[in-house]
Amino acid sequence: MVPLKACAGWAETISCHAHPRILLPQNRCLPEPLAAPFPRQPEPRCTEVLIILAVVLLNAVLGVVQESKAEAAIEALQTMTAATSKVLRDGSVTELESSRLVPGDIVLLEAGDAVPADGRLLACASLQIEEAALTGESVPSAKSPEALTGEVTLGDRRNMAYMGSTVAYGRGRMVVTATGMDTEMGKIAGVLARTEQEETPLQKKLTQLGKTLSWLVLGICVFIFVFDLIVAGDFSLSGILETFMVAVSLAVAAIPEGLATVVTVVLSIGVTRMSRRNAVIRRLTAVETLGCTQVICSDKTGTLTQNKMTVVDHTGDTALLASAMALCSDAVLNPDGSVQGEPTEAALVSFAAENQLPKPQLEQERPRIGEAPFDSGRKMMSTIHRTPQGVVQYTKGAPDQVLARCTHYWEGGQALPMTDDRRREILADNHRMAAHKGKLYYRRK
Numbered sequence: 461m462v463p464l465k466a467c468a469g470w471a472e473t474i475s476c477h478a479h480p481r482i483l484l485p486q487n488r489c490l491p492e493p494l495a496a497p498f499p500r501q502p503e504p505r506c507t508e509v510l511i512i513l514a515v516v517l518l519n520a521v522l523g524v525v526q527e528s529k530a531e532a533a534i535e536a537l538q539t540m541t542a543a544t545s546k547v548l549r550d551g552s553v554t555e556l557e558s559s560r561l562v563p564g565d566i567v568l569l570e571a572g573d574a575v576p577a578d579g580r581l582l583a584c585a586s587l588q589i590e591e592a593a594l595t596g597e598s599v600p601s602a603k604s605p606e607a608l609t610g611e612v613t614l615g616d617r618r619n620m621a622y623m624g625s626t627v628a629y630g631r632g633r634m635v636v637t638a639t640g641m642d643t644e645m646g647k648i649a650g651v652l653a654r655t656e657q658e659e660t661p662l663q664k665k666l667t668q669l670g671k672t673l674s675w676l677v678l679g680i681c682v683f684i685f686v687f688d689l690i691v692a693g694d695f696s697l698s699g700i701l702e703t704f705m706v707a708v709s710l711a712v713a714a715i716p717e718g719l720a721t722v723v724t725v726v727l728s729i730g731v732t733r734m735s736r737r738n739a740v741i742r743r744l745t746a747v748e749t750l751g752c753t754q755v756i757c758s759d760k761t762g763t764l765t766q767n768k769m770t771v772v773d774h775t776g777d778t779a780l781l782a783s784a785m786a787l788c789s790d791a792v793l794n795p796d797g798s799v800q801g802e803p804t805e806a807a808l809v810s811f812a813a814e815n816q817l818p819k820p821q822l823e824q825e826r827p828r829i830g831e832a833p834f835d836s837g838r839k840m841m842s843t844i845h846r847t848p849q850g851v852v853q854y855t856k857g858a859p860d861q862v863l864a865r866c867t868h869y870w871e872g873g874q875a876l877p878m879t880d881d882r883r884r885e886i887l888a889d890n891h892r893m894a895a896h897k898g899k900l901y902y903r904r905k
Contacts, residue, residue: 572802579634586630786812
């Protein structure tokens with residue numbers, strides 16, 4: 461049994477070599493065998509025939525091998541960057557590849573997560589989801605687990621979360637209702653997959669060249685055939701056949717049999733050079749299209765950065781600050797030292813771990829008993845914890861909003877009354893750090 465991918469690859473190769481620019485060199489192989497029976501060429505000369513066939517075969521092999529390597533590289537990248545989701549199964553939270561989700565799974569969502577499938581929301585805490593890719597709305601949609609009645613359009617289904625969207629604020633829990641191509645995003649992908657692939661500028665030019673050469677060759681054949689017959693005046697069968705072979709031989713001399721191989725080799729070199737710059741090209745013809753590109757418009761996030769953040773500067777007591785920021789977050793510190801969660805909160809948890817204050821240990825000493833998730837109106841997040849000294853609230857958010865609610869500040873091991881001068885000093889420190897790319901920054905590639 462031949463693998464399906466192999467069959468598809470060779471089928472594509474056969475279809476590619478039915479192109480006019482490929483058929484012309486192949487047709488040039490015909491005059492030599494046809495000339496063999498005639499007295500003018502008593503012995504067939506097969507050298508040129510074999511060379512041209514070898515060139516065409518080399519062109520086919522180069523194309524198949526190069527595109528197969530690109531496909532393998534893309535599949536490897538997809539495996540390395542497989543999306544994962546936090547799923548509640550058998551009473552415990554586990555992290556699974558999103559491709560393994562099935563309808564009925566309970567998925568936990570938090571700020572920064574990509575929704576892995578379509579699902580009905582069961583619980584929300586100030587949950588807002590960015591659905592611009594699906595609905596075109598630039599503002600995150602506020603979600604609610606409450607039931608809806610009547611016919612509701614896609615953008616107004618507040619109790620649903622859709623694959624391809626991103627959690628902007630809050631947390632939530634949903635039950636999966638559709639996965640893969642059955643999702644709303646999958647339906648869009650299905651429509652796009654049915655669209656026909658357009659030819660690149662190079663393919664259009666080569667097609668036009670092939671047609672032009674075909675008509676030119678046909679014209680030369682007719683002209684030489686008629687002209688030679690009239691000049692020679694020999695209208696016998698042997699004379700006509702000999703004149704025909706002369707016309708065909710002169711015509712095929714104009715066919716550039718090496719054009720297909722030269723184009724394939726040049727494009728293969730371009731693919732190799734792009735791979736050295738960590739860019740994988742799936743199709744050879746895409747190299748030429750990319751070379752014709754003059755302006756590339758792209759979003760900063762994910763293209764210029766690694767989407768990772770780290771604490772580079774701070775003010776105040778390090779231990780108290782690290783503890784408060786780690787506890788007032790939903791990011792999770794794994795046993796291997798990695799952190800899962802929204803990039804900003806992950807940076808805060810990593811900062812605490814670097815200062816010998818791992819979040820699991822802090823949560824054991826000061827368990828959370830209440831919370832107020834981040835809200836765009838309040839611009840703060842607060843958590844309440846039980847400690848040996850009593851109940852403590854930790855809050856993080858916009859500096860001006862937090863300072864407006866502070867009555868004291870901690871300095872020198874004691875709590876001092878907050879004054880307007882001290883508020884201005886703290887805000888000045890914040891502006892200073894922001895001028896140096898901020899307290900938290902994206903690490904460049």
